[in-house]
Amino acid sequence: MDRFLDPELFRLLSEPTRVKLLSCLIKCGRPCSVTEIAECCSIDFSVVSRHLASMAKLGVLDASKEGRTVWYEARTSEIADRFRAxxxxxxxWKTQSCCGGAGCDCD
Amino acid sequence: MDRFLDPELFRLLSEPTRVKLLSCLIKCGRPCSVTEIAECCSIDFSVVSRHLASMAKLGVLDASKEGRTVWYEARTSEIADRFRAxxxxxxxWKTQSCCGGAGCDCD
DNA sequence: TGCATGCTGACGTCATAATGCAAATATATA
DNA sequence: TATATATTTGCATTATGACGTCAGCATGCA
Structure with missing residues (x-):
């Protein structure tokens, strides 16, 4: 289980600004540029650039550069699958037990 | 969807210490006291108390006071259900679209 | 009543990271 | 080549939150 409870993934989603950007991308359902999302969400584009890059790094978004524009797209199926996992x-883990009482080694 | 992508929930799970405590409680599958978990995970009990209280507040744990002891138990099914939701x-959202282009109102 | 136990709350410290601005980089176009 | 556009990066500032200590509160027991 600990393999799926990845603190890094949750850290990304714990930031309201990032969630706003991700939500926007999921809803749009198409590749969007940094500028486009920055204007759509009224957030400084340098901030957007950083957030999108970090989410792409964790596999939440797809990034593809085309000329001087970077297109970001939500990996919707991937995200849904990860939450199901x-x-x-x-x-x-419901049926298992880590400790018989005294000699618990949860860590 | 924004209703489910709750930053507060993810913030809880973004902290390795909290995940450790939650993982311990899920694995144990039974109510545990603050002291018990603090010793089990080798974490200061005031820290444990804070973390468990915050998780209970968000419905991740169940808390029940009995005398001077507080029993915390992981709401395993509730947690799994929430991730499925x-x-x-x-x-x-995959099939929907929030914006027709220019007048995008993702926020 | 006095004392031990279990937990919570307040406080100061520290580390991490979010933000906005400005400069830098990369690419396209005139 | 000069200039405009799209994005990234560096930097200083600010905000957030985790931690440990200690004091306080509630409860149980002698």
């Missing part, structure tokens, strides 16, 4: 792994 | 809502 988390749900499944959490469920699996 | 996120996955489903992300999938639903």
């Amino acid at each position: 988390i749900a499944d792994s959490v469920d699996q | 996120i996955a489903d809502s992300v999938d639903q």
